[in-house]
Amino acid sequence: MAYIKINREKCKGCMLCISVCPKKQIKRDEALNKRGINPVIFLDSGCNGCTLCAVVCPDMAIEVYK
Numbered sequence: 001m002a003y004i005k006i007n008r009e010k011c012k013g014c015m016l017c018i019s020v021c022p023k024k025q026i027k028r029d030e031a032l033n034k035r036g037i038n039p040v041i042f043l044d045s046g047c048n049g050c051t052l053c054a055v056v057c058p059d060m061a062i063e064v065y066k
């Protein structure tokens, strides 16, 4: 099963990754990161490793593993 790692301190909460994920595997975290931003979290329930989230992230906060 593929999975991603999100660097929650790098994430600026733009939500672009949420909009492109075909499997709805990413959601907004209610908890703030150290910069006072709501980052995103990985749901880990069916990622297909497509890498779209990592490609679209402007801050390179996502790594994909297969």
Ligand code: SF4
Pocket: 004, 020, 021, 022, 023, 024, 025, 026, 046, 047, 048, 049, 050, 051, 052, 053, 054, 064
């Ligand atoms: S690799 Fe693809 S399926 Fe997995 S979280 Fe990213 S966009 Fe979603």
Ligand code: SF4
Pocket: 006, 010, 011, 012, 013, 014, 015, 016, 017, 018, 039, 040, 056, 057, 058, 059, 060, 061, 062
């Ligand atoms: S695209 Fe990158 S910076 Fe934007 S919410 Fe997703 S992980 Fe955070």
